[in-house]
Amino acid sequence: MTAPQETETPYCVYRPELNSFPGVALPVFPRSSGYVCRKEKEMEDVPPGVKNFVQLFWGVSGEGEIEVNGERCLLRAEDVVYRLPMQPHRLRTRSPKWKYRWIAFDGPGAETFLHSYGYPETPFHAGPCPHEYFINFKAMMLQRTPYCWRMMFAEICRILAAAGGTNSEPTVENRIVLQVIAICKDRYYDPDLNVNALAAELSVGRSTLLGIFKKKMNLTLSAYLSQVRLQAALSLLKNTLMPLRNIADECGFRDVNYFCRFIRNNTGRRPSELR
Amino acid sequence: MTAPQETETPYCVYRPELNSFPGVALPVFPRSSGYVCRKEKEMEDVPPGVKNFVQLFWGVSGEGEIEVNGERCLLRAEDVVYRLPMQPHRLRTRSPKWKYRWIAFDGPGAETFLHSYGYPETPFHAGPCPHEYFINFKAMMLQRTPYCWRMMFAEICRILAAAGGTNSEPTVENRIVLQVIAICKDRYYDPDLNVNALAAELSVGRSTLLGIFKKKMNLTLSAYLSQVRLQAALSLLKNTLMPLRNIADECGFRDVNYFCRFIRNNTGRRPSELR
Numbered sequence: 001m002t003a004p005q006e007t008e009t010p011y012c013v014y015r016p017e018l019n020s021f022p023g024v025a026l027p028v029f030p031r032s033s034g035y036v037c038r039k040e041k042e043m044e045d046v047p048p049g050v051k052n053f054v055q056l057f058w059g060v061s062g063e064g065e066i067e068v069n070g071e072r073c074l075l076r077a078e079d080v081v082y083r084l085p086m087q088p089h090r091l092r093t094r095s096p097k098w099k100y101r102w103i104a105f106d107g108p109g110a111e112t113f114l115h116s117y118g119y120p121e122t123p124f125h126a127g128p129c130p131h132e133y134f135i136n137f138k139a140m141m142l143q144r145t146p147y148c149w150r151m152m153f154a155e156i157c158r159i160l161a162a163a164g165g166t167n168s169e170p171t172v173e174n175r176i177v178l179q180v181i182a183i184c185k186d187r188y189y190d191p192d193l194n195v196n197a198l199a200a201e202l203s204v205g206r207s208t209l210l211g212i213f214k215k216k217m218n219l220t221l222s223a224y225l226s227q228v229r230l231q232a233a234l235s236l237l238k239n240t241l242m243p244l245r246n247i248a249d250e251c252g253f254r255d256v257n258y259f260c261r262f263i264r265n266n267t268g269r270r271p272s273e274l275r
Numbered sequence: 276m277t278a279p280q281e282t283e284t285p286y287c288v289y290r291p292e293l294n295s296f297p298g299v300a301l302p303v304f305p306r307s308s309g310y311v312c313r314k315e316k317e318m319e320d321v322p323p324g325v326k327n328f329v330q331l332f333w334g335v336s337g338e339g340e341i342e343v344n345g346e347r348c349l350l351r352a353e354d355v356v357y358r359l360p361m362q363p364h365r366l367r368t369r370s371p372k373w374k375y376r377w378i379a380f381d382g383p384g385a386e387t388f389l390h391s392y393g394y395p396e397t398p399f400h401a402g403p404c405p406h407e408y409f410i411n412f413k414a415m416m417l418q419r420t421p422y423c424w425r426m427m428f429a430e431i432c433r434i435l436a437a438a439g440g441t442n443s444e445p446t447v448e449n450r451i452v453l454q455v456i457a458i459c460k461d462r463y464y465d466p467d468l469n470v471n472a473l474a475a476e477l478s479v480g481r482s483t484l485l486g487i488f489k490k491k492m493n494l495t496l497s498a499y500l501s502q503v504r505l506q507a508a509l510s511l512l513k514n515t516l517m518p519l520r521n522i523a524d525e526c527g528f529r530d531v532n533y534f535c536r537f538i539r540n541n542t543g544r545r546p547s548e549l550r
Contacts, residue, residue: 010514011510013506014506014510014513015506016509016541017502017505017541018509019542023493023494024493026392027302027388027391027392109391113302116301116302116384117301117302117425118300141506142460143456143460144499144502145452145456145491145492146439146491146493147436147437147441147442150392150432150435150439151433154429154435154436157428157429157432158426158429161422161425161428161429162422164421164422165421166422167420167421167422181420185417185418216420217419217420217421218298218299218421219298224419226291227291227292228291230291230292231288231290231416231417234293235286235288238287238289239285267293267294
């Protein structure tokens with residue numbers, strides 16, 4: 001991730017033909033992007049029905065007000081908010097300076113595509129703005145080869161991915177989750193690796209650990225550890241001729257019968273049917 | 276783009292719960308990926324109705340046969356082909372070794388999503404395999420944080436983008452197209468910049484230049500040059516208070532009236548309405 005570039009000049013880049021789509025087939029069409037630096041009290045007021053595209057805003061510094069479904073919300077640094085096609089575009093700076101980046105896309109599938117990420121309708125904390133993806137998008141919009149159009153779409157997807165949070169901020173919770181993931185990856189073959197062992201090793205209370213993991217991963221820790229073992233087992237079943245007993249052993253199962261039940265419960269098939 | 280890694284071990288990574296989707300909202304769901312090195316005459320024959328996901332294959336070296344709609348096709352190095360959900364999976368190696376990478380995704384929108392790229396149904400030349408994107412995908416499938424799921428989807432989009440060709444192979448045609456793009460970007464303000472001037476400057480026949488550009492860009496050269504001027508004009512109209520006469524001048528238009536007609540014809544609005 002590139003650092004915010006304080007010296008970077010604000011810009012806006014547009015698809016030249018705003019009212020028609022490029023001659024390249026895509027799920028949604030990249031439309032425009034900008035890096036904005038607004039002055040104190042500066043405002044913009046575009047009524048509903050004018051802006052026929054999805055627009056996503058990512059706060060860089062300062063803060064501003066943005067209307068969402070008729071309510072005024074604050075967009076702070078590291079927050080993200082979006083505007084759906086035909087919604088109004090009403091902004092007002094609420095600090096001496098307000099810097100944000102935005103990106104827009106359109107096409108018949110634009111709104112559905114955005115909704116498929118399930119993000120909240122009001123501004124939410126996303127983390128540091130992924131400047132690099134916006135800068136790549138800008139450079140490609142100035143070239144517009146068929147490859148550029150497709151990669152602009154991929155950059156939109158990287159921006160949307162980062163908007164959900166990257167777990168890369170150096171918080172205690174992120175550090176714990178990343179340690180758990182690393183330990184599970186390295187030592188899943190050990191049948192003694194379980195929630196209690198992880199809590200002891202990381203010197204974290206069992207219930208604290210379970211709570212943090214569930215919150216960050218949207219999945220329980222024991223389900224995650226099972227998944228790591230299942231993933232390893234699937235890989236060995238499908239790609240080797242190793243006996244089941246050895247695969248069970250390699251994946252942290254002491255009992256081969258329990259291993260076979262585990263595979264059947266999780267895949268709907270017997271281990272032999274997966275080979 | 277990373278170079279093909281001759282020493283890289285073949286692998287397959289799977290979403291642990293193949294029959295259910297991860298608890299993260301996404302347009303389509305990353306499912307699995309692999310790097311395969313097959314021996315001479317090795318084959319695989321999975322009948323229709325078994326593999327319920329989209330799978331994309333990217334030839335790395337050697338060649339193999341792959342059944343597409345009942346016909347046997349060859350997949351060579353740098354070729355791409357895909358398989359739709361429920362289609363059979365029939366492969367046979369046709370050289371001493373056959374190396375390829377593959378990636379799979381599923382979910383209710385998977386087939387529509389793939390079709391939205393408009394790629395041919397039979398194997399097509401795509402260029403060198405973007406190993407980096409596959410390797411990123413693999414690393415993220417072994418972690419599976421919510422961010423990883425979203426970035427795996429973005430990597431699928433980067434792989435699909437590259438499958439359409441990157442124009443980065445050092446052919447004469449690619450060099451010419453990239454030179455034209457660079458000249459247009461640097462000198463669109465010059466009203467004397469046109470198809471004839473570009474052909475003379477690049478020492479290429481006018482009709483050869485037009486043919487190459489159209490083939491690679493899916494757009495005529497004069498339309499492209501107009502787009503570059505329109506893009507620059509939109510940026511100045513929307514972001515500055517510069518008089519129209521100066522904007523026309525900055526964008527390579529000698530006549531301000533012609534400039535205003537050009538804007539109206541291309542955006543459906545007068546320049547003053549765009550400010």
